[in-house]
Amino acid sequence: MRRQLSTTGYAVLGLLALRPLTPYEITQQMQRSLDYCWPTSERSLYDQPERLVAAGYAMRQEPDGDRAARYEITAAGRDALRAWLATDSAMPRFQNEPMLRALFADQGTVADLHRTIDDLRAHVAQRRRLGVAQMEPYLTGDGLFQERSHIVTLTADLVARVLDAIEDWADEVAQVTAGWTTTEGLGLTDEIRPILERIVTEGNERVRRAAEAADATSDND
Amino acid sequence: MRRQLSTTGYAVLGLLALRPLTPYEITQQMQRSLDYCWPTSERSLYDQPERLVAAGYAMRQEPDGDRAARYEITAAGRDALRAWLATDSAMPRFQNEPMLRALFADQGTVADLHRTIDDLRAHVAQRRRLGVAQMEPYLTGDGLFQERSHIVTLTADLVARVLDAIEDWADEVAQVTAGWTTTEGLGLTDEIRPILERIVTEGNERVRRAAEAADATSDND
DNA sequence: ATGCACTACTGCAAAGTGCAGTAAGCGGCG
DNA sequence: CGCCGCTTACTGCACTTTGCAGTAGTGCAT
Structure with missing residues (x-):
């Protein structure tokens, strides 16, 4: 009953607040909707349901046949989630390996830098395609949990703005470095x-x- | 000699490529310059120098009196860094707890949401103040490693663009949600x-x- | 002389990560 | 009909990272 949840634990609790899920469904939902703000390894998600049960925040539903059991949020779980939302948030923590490599660009070749930037652009483009495809249904009232569209829209807006920022930066770096013949001492x-x-x-x-x-x-x- | 370095290991190696550092100096440099793209706990940084030595990528300098020993990159270390820069980069991984809380805003109060957004704005403002103060000296030729100013400028530009994106978003959310009396079902x-x-x-x-x-x-x- | 903050770490338990492995279902194909 | 490879749905394990408590030295004010 006692241990304190990690942020990942509250993220899972937040998903269960919408509907009961099997561990696998948790990994899929996490990937689909929370990966934009809270990326985690699938592996760690499989351990969360039992931790939530141990904390009294979720209960295991009786499985239907030989299918996997769903986990359901408890009243204590809803209280804990509400209480967590009232605490101070940790601030953003952005791991940006392409930028790290750009900072060390003078230890490598111009081609290394260009390749990293191209990969980053491709990644941003891919993320945006997925994101837009997820948001379009909300316009016609067909989005998942449409009644939450005010919240989903606001958070999607942050994702869009950050993707735009990265894409514009990548374009600028590609343009500025196009004529470089060395990475050092410019x-x-x-x-x-x-x-x-x-x-x-x-x-x-x-x-x-x-x-x-x-x-x-x-x-x- | 054998184990593969983590990205944090290469980040430290990149710092040592500029000049030899004591473990404590590594934590300070990491905080000052790489925290924008590669945040890590201080604790893990203290273990990196010995790992680099074990891999043959750094050597411990003889300490001068009772001061801490500096670690110096080896030729093999420079090769490893160059080789790493030629490999594929991991893509950005953004942990954004304020956004996670915004996504679950309908489980909490309007005040919770406003407080989280205000904290985020204050954090962005603080980061920007520090960042600008670090960049200003480069304009007059007085920046740290001025000869690297082309690279430092380009990476600072990404930081600036992302901070702008977050600040603009926070302003928008503050404005749009100012009149909310509920977080649910809008x-x-x-x-x-x-x-x-x-x-x-x-x-x-x-x-x-x-x-x-x-x-x-x-x-x- | 004592307290107290700051610098510079170390130890430890808990959490998270990457990756290999497994088992079940299922459609195709000779 | 049986086997092949693919996807789904996990588990185990070694290793890394994190948070936090603790410690030892140093300067400096009271």
């Missing part, structure tokens, strides 16, 4: 300097705006 | 529907453009 070329200037000026601009917005908020309190 | 309201339409139309537009670009590339091969 420094602030005519193409790089304006990018740095934009980052710093627009960054400062946004920092200023955020500070003003924060001031306004604290005035209203 | 569906496609007058404010939500246009967002969904934008996601789908602009998403399809980008999918189309990416497909054209991919065609053009394969024509050129």
Whole structure:
């Protein structure tokens, strides 16, 4: 009954809050809908249902014939989920290996960098295709859990914005590095300097705006 | 000599390629510069130097007095780093707990959602302040490893674009949900529907453009 | 002289990951 | 008809990572 759930545990609990699922169905739902914000290995998901049962947050339904048993959220589980939503969130944690490789690009070849960027572009394109296909049904009222479309739309919007950001960046890097013959020691070329200037000026601009917005908020309190 | 390094191992190796570091310095550099793309626990970093030595990719320098020993990359280490850069990259893996909580917002209160979004905005603002402060010196030629400023600028640009995307999203969510009195069952309201339409139309537009670009590339091969 | 924060780690239990392996069902094919 | 390969639905295991508690030294204020 006692141990504290991990974020992955609450993610699974959130899925069970919508409907009872078998362990395999949990892996599929997780892949389909939560992978955008909470990627996990399939392996770890198979252990979650029994942990939820041990915590009193889920119960195993009697299996129907020789099919796998579904797990169902309990009242205590709903309470725990509600309580978790009222706690402070961990902030985003973005593992971005293509960017890591870009940071070490001067240890490798121009071709290495181009290949990594191309792979990233292909990956983003693929993700977007899947995402759009999942969202289209909601427009005609045929989405999964259509009554949740307000929430699904808002979160999909974040995914779309981040994918756009990555794609635009990849396009820019591909363009800027197209003429490179070395990865080392280039420094602030005519193409790089304006990018740095934009980052710093627009960054400062946004920092200023955020500070003003924060001031306004604290005035209203 | 044998075991295969993790991505974290290569990240540390990449740092050592710039200059020899003590374990503590590795944690500080990792925090300062690679946390944007490769967040890790401090704890795991303390084990990396000895693993690199075991693999033959680094050597422990003789410590100077009672100070901690620095670890230095070996020729085999540089080869391994180069070889790694030539392999396929893993694709980004974004853990985004605020978004996960937004997806389950209908299990909690409007206040929970607003608080999570506010925390996210504050976090993004903080990250941006740090990032801009790190980039400004490069404009005047005073950045760390200024000769790497072309690479540092390009990767900082990705960070800036992603932070902008998240901030704009947070602003939008704050605005759209400001008038909500419930988190449940709202569906496609007058404010939500246009967002969904934008996601789908602009998403399809980008999918189309990416497909054209991919065609053009394969024509050129 | 004592307290206290900060630096620089180490140990340990629990959680997560990658990958190999397994077993059941099922459609095709000679 | 039996076997082949494929997909579905998992389990076991070795290894890595994480979070957190603990510790030892150092500077510096009270």
